[in-house]
Amino acid sequence: MVDRFERFSLLLFEILRYWHKLTAEEMKKYGLKGAHSIYLLTMLRYPEGISAPQLCEYCGKDKADVSRMMALLEEKGLVKKEGIHQNLYKGVFKLTEEGKKAALFVSKRASLAVDLASKDLSEEKRIVLYEALEQIVTNLRKLNKEGLPE
Structure with a gap:
């Protein structure tokens, strides 16, 4: 897996x-x-x-x-x-x-x-997808500034 x-x-x-x-x-x-x-x-x-x-x-x-x-x-x-x-x-x-x-x-x-x-995604799934991607980018941006915690 x-x-x-x-x-x-x-x-x-x-x-x-x-x-x-x-x-x-x-x-x-x-x-x-x-x-x-x-x-x-x-x-x-x-x-x-x-x-x-x-x-x-x-x-x-x-x-x-x-x-x-x-x-x-x-x-x-x-x-x-x-x-x-x-x-x-x-x-x-x-x-x-x-x-x-x-x-x-x-x-x-x-x-x-x-x-x-994205044709096979409902509007609700698209909204969730974009919100999730934005949060991932925000978190990765922060990690890149501060580094990974020990």
Whole structure:
């Protein structure tokens, strides 16, 4: 019998593996990788613009990743930088019109994927699932800050 940790880990890794494959396939349309989808979706929620430190926090990425991703998205014409251009961490990034189209496309495709992936779950089970996952993330975040107790 598979123990709880192994089952938990395997299920999460399998969900992530399939999710990353789906996002990678969808992002090919824009010449991007699946990892860019989280940036587009996050930026879509902030039409007034979002700073690099906020992107780090909201996307769970480090400064180097944000820097690389924003540079590529700017190069593709999906994002523009407003504010002080000499310093990545001043000013904000905004989606261009093409970027908004791409982000809306990604959002619709992600919603479809989530709907199809959870189609056999009742609304009540979905609510419980998301609440449980949020609590697990909260607990793991705390454990990572404080370490495992002895």
